[in-house]
Amino acid sequence: xxxxxxxxxxxxxxxxxxxxxxxxGGAYDVLAxxxxxxxDGLAAAAKRVSAKFAVVAxxxxxxxxxxxxxxxxxxxxxxxxxVCEAARMGADWTMAAIVGTAGLKPVMAAIEGGGTIALAxxxxxxxxxxxxxxxxxECGATLLPVDSEHNAIFQCFESDNADKVSRIILTxxxxxxxxxxxxxxxxITPEQAVxxxxxxxxxxxxxDSATLMNKGLELIEAFHxxxxxxxxxxxxxxRQSVIHSMVEYADGSVLAQLGSPDMxxxxxxxxxxxxxMETPCQRLDLARIGRLDFEAPDxxxxxxLRLAREALTAGGTxxxxxxxxxxxxxxxxxxxxxxxxxxxxxVSDTLERYDPAAxxxxxxxxxxxxxxxxxxxxxxxxxVI
Ligand code: NDP
Numbered sequence: 331x332x333x334x335x336x337x338x339x340x341x342x343x344x345x346x347x348x349x350x351x352x353x354x355g356g357a358y359d360v361l362a363x364x365x366x367x368x369x370d371g372l373a374a375a376a377k378r379v380s381a382k383f384a385v386v387a388x389x390x391x392x393x394x395x396x397x398x399x400x401x402x403x404x405x406x407x408x409x410x411x412x413v414c415e416a417a418r419m420g421a422d423w424t425m426a427a428i429v430g431t432a433g434l435k436p437v438m439a440a441i442e443g444g445g446t447i448a449l450a451x452x453x454x455x456x457x458x459x460x461x462x463x464x465x466x467x468e469c470g471a472t473l474l475p476v477d478s479e480h481n482a483i484f485q486c487f488e489s490d491n492a493d494k495v496s497r498i499i500l501t502x503x504x505x506x507x508x509x510x511x512x513x514x515x516x517x518i519t520p521e522q523a524v525x526x527x528x529x530x531x532x533x534x535x536x537x538d539s540a541t542l543m544n545k546g547l548e549l550i551e552a553f554h555x556x557x558x559x560x561x562x563x564x565x566x567x568x569r570q571s572v573i574h575s576m577v578e579y580a581d582g583s584v585l586a587q588l589g590s591p592d593m594x595x596x597x598x599x600x601x602x603x604x605x606x607m608e609t610p611c612q613r614l615d616l617a618r619i620g621r622l623d624f625e626a627p628d629x630x631x632x633x634x635l636r637l638a639r640e641a642l643t644a645g646g647t648x649x650x651x652x653x654x655x656x657x658x659x660x661x662x663x664x665x666x667x668x669x670x671x672x673x674x675x676x677v678s679d680t681l682e683r684y685d686p687a688a689x690x691x692x693x694x695x696x697x698x699x700x701x702x703x704x705x706x707x708x709x710x711x712x713x714v715i
Contacts, residue, residue: 331359334601337417337436338427339363340371342532343450343476346593347425348375350601350609362416364428364436367391373398383407385416387432414439423601425476426451429534430657431699434458438692441471448600450476452551453657457650458695459554474600475555479548481596482574482587483556492557497578500548501568502627503528505540508569512631518670520663528571528591537660538634541673542627546638547656550649553642560642565635567625572614590614633674637681646688647698648681654702655680658710668713676713680706 334351338344344363351358362383365372369391376384376399385407386395392408399406407416410432417424417439424440425448426433433451440447441462449455455462466473475481479500487495506527507515524536531539538544549563571591578584589595592611601607629636634656641648659676662668668676684705689695 331357332422333359333361333420334423334425335360335362335364335416335419335421335440336425336427337364337413337433337440338425338429338451339375340365340368341427341429342530342535343427343593343597344425345371345375347427347597347601348379350594350598350607351379353610354607358423361419361421364413364416366428366432369394369398373402373404376404377402380404383416383419385412387413410435418443421445423448425597425600426454427476429453429532431457431653434462434692434696437462438465441465441469441473444469444471446472446474446600446603448474448476448597452477452547453653455554456547456550456653457699458692459550459649461689461692461695463554473555474603475551476593476596476600477548477551478589478591478593478596479575480552480555481599483552483577485587485599486575486577486585487556488577488579491579494580495556495558495562495577496580497562497564498552498556498558499564499566499576499578499584500545500552501571501573501575502542502545502565503539503571504567504569504625504627505542505544507540508567510631512671515631515670520666523663523670527569529593531593533664534657534660537663537673538656541634541670542632543634543638543656543660543673543677545627546635546641547653549638550642563642565627567627569623570619570621572616572619572622588614634677637674637677641681647686647695650695650698651681651684651686651702652677654699655706658703658706662710662713668710672713676706676709679709 360379360381364385367388389408395406417436420443423446427450434454437454523540576586590612598609641652655677659673
């Protein structure tokens with residue numbers, strides 16, 4: 331029986347993962363589940379799947395977790411270090427589904443455990459791509475992409491023909507504001523921004539999808555996951571989210587992976603890999619869908635995509651600064667402290683103000699992340715909404 335751990339078990343990806351595990355009826359031995367503060371969701375899930383450990387990152391919630399788990403046999407722990415300890419316990423398969431750079435240390439801890447890491451937490455690769463991929467190689471761990479685009483590329487990428495890959499084409503739904511003018515984006519509310527037309531996701535990634543920063547982060551993620559140059563990574567807007575991404579080869583062949591927009595498909599792929607498993611996901615009905623549309627992305631109306639592409643091209647610490655500033659700006663937008671268009675402005679200003687040298691260690695990188703957050707945070711204070 332394979333042991334599994336889910337980091338971020340109460341989130342959108344975490345609950346989809348739990349759904350697959352519960353449907354598999356005892357085929358997996360659940361080692362640990364973690365959350366930030368959702369004690370009720372965590373305790374309920376831990377009891378349902380008979381997890382050995384349940385961990386809340388917010389230590390002030392530990393007494394509540396202990397109470398919720400009393401008599402269940404599930405051990406409770408609290409604090410960011412406890413999340414890392416849970417990640418390091420050596421599960422055969424770990425779902426990394428914490429949102430944001432908060433997931434980086436737990437991802438590194440899971441990599442040290444040496445098992446298979448199903449990576450949804452794209453921010454850790456964007457911020458610390460070199461550090462993460464080096465650790466994967468050194469620890470003999472296996473990194474499998476969960477993000478639907480990267481999972482699609484992984485399924486289409488012929489490793490034996492890596493030098494014959496001419497292009498990787500990431501598809502983007504275009505988000506809820508695909509057709510809006512910049513002017514019409516001014517008054518967008520958090521509720522409108524998180525209402526994604528095709529996918530049901532957590533708040534942060536939904537806003538990233540609305541600004542197209544998500545696609546920019548994915549360009550950087552793809553750069554670290556696949557052996558291609560930055561110029562070989564393309565984005566195409568495909569509003570139906572049926573084709574999840576494509577790989578083009580030197581002979582002109584383009585391989586694509588298609589499926590319903592349901593995260594349980596890529597999650598199941600990583601859970602069963604290198605085999606496949608049944609899922610309850612809706613099958614594609616192409617006759618009903620009727621048509622697939624494509625258009626070039628608009629870098630003027632969606633400046634976050636341009637900023638991310640520039641950060642990818644420049645390399646060094648640019649992606650880490652971009653990512654940190656974006657996390658601060660999105661949190662401020664969700665808290666109604668800044669407007670939608672200010673997300674890109676804050677990221678751009680932070681990149682202009684802060685250009686540190688490339689870090690050599692994880693701690694140096696985390697210090698850069700912290701400084702970029704301070705600078706972006708100061709910029710948020712200047713905004714009047
Ligand atoms: P959610 O916001 O739905 O869930 C986030 C999870 O992380 C929750 O379990 C949350 O706990 C936990 N968490 C939040 N902050 C911390 C912290 N500081 N320390 C420890 N745990 C924390 O996010 P999603 O599931 O939407 O996304 C998770 C990751 O997967 C993101 O990186 C996202 O970009 C990526 N992803 C998501 C997709 C999706 O369809 N949702 C698709 C592709 C990638 P609590 O509930 O207690 O707050």
